[in-house]
Amino acid sequence: MFSESGILHEIWSNGKARFGMIVFIIFAIIGIFGHFIYPYSPKATFVIWQPPTFAHVFGTDYEGHDVLSQFLYGTGVSLYVGASVALISVAIGTMVGMLSGYYGGIVDNIFMRFVDILLIMPTFPLLVILAAYLPPTNNTTILILSLLSWPFMSRVIRSQVLTLKERPFIKAAVISGMKGFTIIRKEILDHLMPLIIINAVYLLVGAIVAQAGLAFFGLGDLTSINWGTMLYYAQSEDAIVYAAWWWILPPGIAIAIIGIGANIFGNGITEIFGKRSGGA
Amino acid sequence: MTVEAVDTNTYELNDDRSIVVIDKATVIFKSGHVRNYALDSVSLKIRRGEAVGIVGESGSGKTTLGLAVLKILRLNAGRIFFDGMDISRLRSKKLALFRSKTQMIFQDPYSSLNPYNTIFESVATPVFSNISRLESELQRKVTKREIRSMVSETLEKVGLSPGSAFLDVYPRKLSGGQRQRVAVARALIMHPKLVVADEPTSMLDVSITAQVANLLKSLQKEMDFSLMYISHELSTSRYISNRIAVMCLGRVVELGTSEDITKSPMHPYTDILIRSMPEVSSSGINDSIAKIDFNAYNGGIKGCVFAHSCPRKTEICTSEKPLLQEMGNDHEVACFHPIIA
Numbered sequence: 001m002f003s004e005s006g007i008l009h010e011i012w013s014n015g016k017a018r019f020g021m022i023v024f025i026i027f028a029i030i031g032i033f034g035h036f037i038y039p040y041s042p043k044a045t046f047v048i049w050q051p052p053t054f055a056h057v058f059g060t061d062y063e064g065h066d067v068l069s070q071f072l073y074g075t076g077v078s079l080y081v082g083a084s085v086a087l088i089s090v091a092i093g094t095m096v097g098m099l100s101g102y103y104g105g106i107v108d109n110i111f112m113r114f115v116d117i118l119l120i121m122p123t124f125p126l127l128v129i130l131a132a133y134l135p136p137t138n139n140t141t142i143l144i145l146s147l148l149s150w151p152f153m154s155r156v157i158r159s160q161v162l163t164l165k166e167r168p169f170i171k172a173a174v175i176s177g178m179k180g181f182t183i184i185r186k187e188i189l190d191h192l193m194p195l196i197i198i199n200a201v202y203l204l205v206g207a208i209v210a211q212a213g214l215a216f217f218g219l220g221d222l223t224s225i226n227w228g229t230m231l232y233y234a235q236s237e238d239a240i241v242y243a244a245w246w247w248i249l250p251p252g253i254a255i256a257i258i259g260i261g262a263n264i265f266g267n268g269i270t271e272i273f274g275k276r277s278g279g280a
Numbered sequence: 281m282t283v284e285a286v287d288t289n290t291y292e293l294n295d296d297r298s299i300v301v302i303d304k305a306t307v308i309f310k311s312g313h314v315r316n317y318a319l320d321s322v323s324l325k326i327r328r329g330e331a332v333g334i335v336g337e338s339g340s341g342k343t344t345l346g347l348a349v350l351k352i353l354r355l356n357a358g359r360i361f362f363d364g365m366d367i368s369r370l371r372s373k374k375l376a377l378f379r380s381k382t383q384m385i386f387q388d389p390y391s392s393l394n395p396y397n398t399i400f401e402s403v404a405t406p407v408f409s410n411i412s413r414l415e416s417e418l419q420r421k422v423t424k425r426e427i428r429s430m431v432s433e434t435l436e437k438v439g440l441s442p443g444s445a446f447l448d449v450y451p452r453k454l455s456g457g458q459r460q461r462v463a464v465a466r467a468l469i470m471h472p473k474l475v476v477a478d479e480p481t482s483m484l485d486v487s488i489t490a491q492v493a494n495l496l497k498s499l500q501k502e503m504d505f506s507l508m509y510i511s512h513e514l515s516t517s518r519y520i521s522n523r524i525a526v527m528c529l530g531r532v533v534e535l536g537t538s539e540d541i542t543k544s545p546m547h548p549y550t551d552i553l554i555r556s557m558p559e560v561s562s563s564g565i566n567d568s569i570a571k572i573d574f575n576a577y578n579g580g581i582k583g584c585v586f587a588h589s590c591p592r593k594t595e596i597c598t599s600e601k602p603l604l605q606e607m608g609n610d611h612e613v614a615c616f617h618p619i620i621a
Contacts, residue, residue, distance in 0.1 A: 072316055168386040168391045169392050169402075170464065171352060172384065172386065172392055172463075173380065174352065174379075175350055175352065175379065175383060176405045176406040176409050176466070177373060177409035178405060179409070182409075187397070
């Protein structure tokens with residue numbers, strides 16, 4: 001579908017994209033394995049407010065939970081929320097964007113007026129209100145975040161499709177008798193891949209941060225252990241007053257690193273595909 | 281010499297000799313409240329197996345005419361018939377049949393091939409799009425292997441041999457000339473009845489221009505399709521086409537055999553167009569080419585489109601619209617004061 005060497009090979013040979021990939025792979029490994037392998041049960045309690053020791057590498061929190069265990073366990077939950085939101089938003093956003101852009105006319109009007117309604121609503125307050133009224137589970141959080149993320153994605157995809165469909169090779173496909181859906185799938189989708197990949201990565205990170213943000217306000221599932229709830233409890237139980245840096249840093253730095261990783265990855269992907277279409 | 285206007289009532293729409301009959305085709309592009317007539321009541325016939333050159337400057341509407349014939353653009357007025365069918369009425373099955381019989385070769389071989397598709401995928405597009413009809417004609421399944429050999433044969437026909445070596449290559453590995461050959465192969469693989477070539481050589485080097493022009497000419501004879509050769513350049517157009525239609529600001533101003541148009545043009549615009557062509561042998565370029573005032577062209581010109589810079593202009597030229605008139609030997613000209621040698 002892409003080239004002789006494949007898209008993964010190309011990502012790997014670009015320094016920036018490779019860095020981003022490595023960051024994601026490391027977090028994915030922590031997320032997948034950390035969910036099952038951790039030194040202590042994340043709910044087990046020990047001596048409270050304990051700074052890092054050999055027994056508790058990241059120390060313990062206000063109830064004496066082992067922070068490392070919580071972090072390992074919670075990474076998976078945060079990534080699960082992020083990846084689910086990215087997947088749902090990309091799927092809906094790409095579909096709506098492609099149909100809207102390619103067919104135009106009434107299809108475009110209906111979709112885009114609906115998107116307008118979703119886009120003009122102030123996202124975070126709406127998020128807070130929805131989260132406050134819906135049952136507080138992680139899946140609710142995923143649903144709310146997806147609902148509010150796909151409209152922007154569909155706009156980005158639509159505008160790209162609008163310029164793509166004027167290109168001669170699309171006209172050539174129409175003249176050759178290719179049907180609309182086949183044109184979208186065979187002639188247009190490949191060109192959208194960089195946008196889709198970059199947006200998926202940003203959506204993933206955005207969802208992790210948004211979930212942490214919600215949790216920070218005490219919304220969402222506070223019994224779930226993830227980066228967001230870790231920070232929420234650290235804040236509400238005055239970790240700063242106790243100078244418990246070991247409790248705040250792991251989730252905080254993790255969010256920062258994955259954010260930086262996503263940005264650098266995005267830049268790398270832009271470079272790869274810029275080079276590709278430039279040489280086209 | 282008696283001069284009689286083409287009577288629109290006797291303009292035969294179901295002409296068996298013609299593959300395409302264009303009847304007063306009008307396309308208007310609106311920008312704000314300005315109406316630009318990209319095509320202003322153009323009537324033209326393309327006969328079966330004939331190559332017609334459409335010549336004109338940028339903005340003369342020649343590409344618009346090509347796109348309209350292929351039902352890529354909608355007409356604002358007038359009709360176009362393909363094989364006796366009004367193309368604006370074609371739907372589903374008949375439209376698919378029409379699409380299988382018409383093809384286009386684009387100006388820019390760099391953007392007319394999808395960079396993400398292999399040469400095989402690009403050239404086989406018309407085959408895959410018409411696979412069900414092809415299978416019902418042959419009354420059997422068509423395998424991918426067969427399509428591959430079909431594509432490779434067609435590639436060899438357009439001078440890319442061995443064809444099999446090009447199948448799985450991406451367009452970025454090919455030169456401009458090779459890409460244009462691929463585009464020609466894609467256009468011809470289903471044996472179309474009509475091919476619209478929109479300045480297929482204008483973006484190629486001079487030596488490659490000749491190759492591609494020769495290729496088109498020989499394939500047109502061999503495969504017997506009608507060719508609409510759109511170009512701003514008279515020399516290649518004359519070489520390829522049997523007849524030439526000269527367009528100016530959305531109208532056909534002169535129509536005749538390639539010989540007549542280039543040797544004895546009757547419309548002053550054609551005359552100036554020919555004289556302004558740079559010749560390698562001469563020391564300078566005659567830049568007395570018509571200065572066309574596009575601003576004057578808003579809402580349709582009342583008189584002749586060329587009136588304001590015409591050396592033979594008289595009062596009638598700005599007040600009345602000249603119609604194409606038969607001048608003998610298939611030569612038609614839309615001028616009140618044609619040059620008669």
